[in-house]
Amino acid sequence: MNVKWLKLYLRLAIGIGFLSAVADRLGFYPKKIAVWGDWNNFLSYTEIINPWLPQSMIPLLGILATALEIAFGICLIIGFKTKLIANLSGILMLLFALSITFSTGFKGAFDYSVFAASAGAFSLAMIKEKFLELDQIIKL
Secondary structure (H helix, E strand, C coil), rough: CCCCHHHHHHHHHHHHHHHHHHHHCCCCCCCCCCCCCCCCHHHHHHHHCCCCHHHHHHHHHHHHHHHHHHHHHHHHHHCHHHHHHHHHHHHHHHHHHHHHHHHHHHHHHCCCHHHHHHHHHHHHHCCCCCCCCCCCCCCE
């Protein structure tokens, strides 16, 4: 596969993955296929994988994670600040994977492929070629 197409594939897969997870927790998917299905179930899971945080902090963490996933998802899809956003996405998913691992064991983190997604994001950050990216048009 050409590296340009691989970069596009990684951007779209990770970006759409973020937005799909947000859609799930906001109740946009039918209950039959949803992982969380609604905000309350998402917050319950957030509390399970972050047992070291006070319960009062869980809604804030859920909002922060959701906001970052929306922003990172959109930026990756359109190719805005791709290297930076890919690195930040890798860190976010690594934190998620470690939270799952240390709270419930490694199986969930590997079943949800969070370590693989994190590695994919870090790999995306290393691809220098620009392809169908807003970064090609806007030089910030």
